[in-house]
Amino acid sequence: MSGPEQDAAAGQGQDPAAARGQAAEGGETNDRSAAQATPLLEARGISRSYGSVAALTGVDLQLRPGEVVGLVGDNGAGKSTLLKILCGAVQPTGGELLVNGEPVTFRSPKDSRERGIEVVYQDLALATELSVAENIFLGRERRREGLLSRLRILDRARMAKEAAAALESLAIEIHSVRARCGLLSGGQRQAVAVARAVLWGSNVLLLDEPTASLAVMESEKIGQLVSEVARRQVGVVLVSHNMPQVHALCDRIVVLLRGRVVANLRRDETDVRDIVMWITGAALSRN
Numbered sequence: 001m002s003g004p005e006q007d008a009a010a011g012q013g014q015d016p017a018a019a020r021g022q023a024a025e026g027g028e029t030n031d032r033s034a035a036q037a038t039p040l041l042e043a044r045g046i047s048r049s050y051g052s053v054a055a056l057t058g059v060d061l062q063l064r065p066g067e068v069v070g071l072v073g074d075n076g077a078g079k080s081t082l083l084k085i086l087c088g089a090v091q092p093t094g095g096e097l098l099v100n101g102e103p104v105t106f107r108s109p110k111d112s113r114e115r116g117i118e119v120v121y122q123d124l125a126l127a128t129e130l131s132v133a134e135n136i137f138l139g140r141e142r143r144r145e146g147l148l149s150r151l152r153i154l155d156r157a158r159m160a161k162e163a164a165a166a167l168e169s170l171a172i173e174i175h176s177v178r179a180r181c182g183l184l185s186g187g188q189r190q191a192v193a194v195a196r197a198v199l200w201g202s203n204v205l206l207l208d209e210p211t212a213s214l215a216v217m218e219s220e221k222i223g224q225l226v227s228e229v230a231r232r233q234v235g236v237v238l239v240s241h242n243m244p245q246v247h248a249l250c251d252r253i254v255v256l257l258r259g260r261v262v263a264n265l266r267r268d269e270t271d272v273r274d275i276v277m278w279i280t281g282a283a284l285s286r287n
C-alpha cells in the first residue's frame with residue numbers, strides 16, 4: 001500500500017509532501033521537477049573516521065530545491081557526523097562536497113553559511129539571554145540610516161518589525177519579538193531558529209533532531225514549518241527518529257547503517273515499517 005490512502009490509514013490525514021508536489025508548476029510532482037535540477041548540495045563518497053572508528057564510509061547524498069530529505073538511522077549510525085560535515089563543523093577524511101555543482105571546502109560553519117547553508121541543532125538553537133528579534137538578527141544587525149548612519153546605532157524598531165513579519169509569514173506564534181528566548185518553549189525556539197535561516201535567504205536547511213525534545217503539538221508545528229520552508233524552494237535535510245513524521249514530510253528517506261547509506265527510498269515507494277527494517281538492517285537479509 002502506498003500514496004495518500006496509506007497516510008489516511010496511518011491516521012496522518014495530511015499529506016504535506018504530496019501537497020507540495022501538486023503546488024509545483026505545471027502539475028509536475030516535486031519529485032520529478034526536483035530530479036531535473038542541479039543539486040543545491042551534494043556529498044560524494046564522504047568518509048570520516050575517528051581513530052579506528054569509521055563514522056562514515058563512502059556516503060553519497062543529493063539535495064535539490066524544495067526537497068525534504070529524511071536522514072535516519074540507529075544511534076551511532078553517523079547522522080550527526082554527516083550533518084556536521086555538510087555544514088563545515090567537521091571535516092571529512094575523504095570524498096567531496098558540491099554546492100550547485102561546484103566543489104567546495106568548508107573549514108567552518110561560517111564558510112557554509114556564506115553559501116546559504118544553515119544548520120539547526122537540537123539544543124544550541126538560540127542565545128537564551130537575547131530577545132527573539134536579537135536572535136534573528138544576531139551578527140547581521142540593522143543600523144540606523146541617514147544622518148545617523150555614521151554612529152552605527154542599532155535600528156531596533158526596524159529589526160522588531162522585520163522579525164515580527166518573518167514570524168508571521170511562517171505562521172509562527174510568539175507573543176512578542178522582544179521576549180527573551182530563554183522564556184520560550186522548545187518548539188518556539190526551534191521555530192525561531194528556522195525563521196532566522198529562512199529570513200537570511202538560506203537555500204539549504206539542516207535540522208538535527210529538531211523535534212526530539214518537543215511535545216506532540218509542537219512537533220507537528222515544526223513539521224508544518226518544514227513543509228512551508230520547502231515550498232519556498234529551500235532544500236531541507238531532516239534528521240529525526242519520528243518515523244511517521246519523517247514519512248509524512250520527506251520526499252526521500254536516506255538510511256544510514258554503521259556509517260553507510262543502505263537505502264535511498266522515495267516516499268511513495270516505502271512506509272514506516274519498511275524504513276524501520278532498513279534502519280535495523282533486517283531489510284538487508286530480506287533481499
Ligand SMILES: Nc1ncnc2c1ncn2[C@@H]1O[C@H](COP(=O)(O)OP(=O)(O)O)[C@@H](O)[C@H]1O
Binds near residue numbers: 055075078081
Ligand atoms: N567527536 C567524535 N569523536 C570520536 N568518535 C565520534 C565523534 N563523533 C562521532 N563519533 C562516533 O561516530 C559514530 C557516529 O556518530 P554520530 O554521527 O553522532 O551518530 P548519530 O548521530 O547517527 O547517532 C559513532 O560511533 C560515534 O561514537
Ligand SMILES: [Mg+2]
Binds near residue numbers: 079080081
Ligand atoms: Mg546524532
